[in-house]
Amino acid sequence: MVTESIADRHKAENEAIFRGLNQRVQKRIDAVNAIAAEEGERSVEVDADTLLHFYCECADENCQSRVLVSLNVYNAIHKNKRNFIIRPGHEVAEIEDVTKKGQEYWVVTKHEAPPESSDTLHVTDVHNS
Numbered sequence: 001m002v003t004e005s006i007a008d009r010h011k012a013e014n015e016a017i018f019r020g021l022n023q024r025v026q027k028r029i030d031a032v033n034a035i036a037a038e039e040g041e042r043s044v045e046v047d048a049d050t051l052l053h054f055y056c057e058c059a060d061e062n063c064q065s066r067v068l069v070s071l072n073v074y075n076a077i078h079k080n081k082r083n084f085i086i087r088p089g090h091e092v093a094e095i096e097d098v099t100k101k102g103q104e105y106w107v108v109t110k111h112e113a114p115p116e117s118s119d120t121l122h123v124t125d126v127h128n129s
Helices: 006-038 071-077
Strands: 051-055 066-070 083-086 096-101 106-110
Touching: 006 051, 006 083, 051 071, 066 071, 066 083, 071 083
Parallel strands: none
Antiparallel strands: 051 066, 083 106, 096 106
């Protein structure tokens, strides 16, 4: 079993924060559609194949890169809680392995279970921005 250092744990916590931001995208779409339904208006047309700009879920606390991927693909990637979606080249070998390489995004799988969430981004030695 691999034991994470505090620095590696901070990197994983940063990634959990970015994942949380991405999960709010779907919740906001649902909220907009609920308001539209209440007001008798047309809902936002977002289906499973609609491409959305998700945040890169890498460890760099300053990364503002986006990943263009469908909601369907994004949800499939995250069926495994150890998976994160990043821009190509944003992986951190100490805490994760690249398990899928697409043209616009890569999927990384954590060596250890990631935190469910975190409240604060941490300064790390990762510089992808």
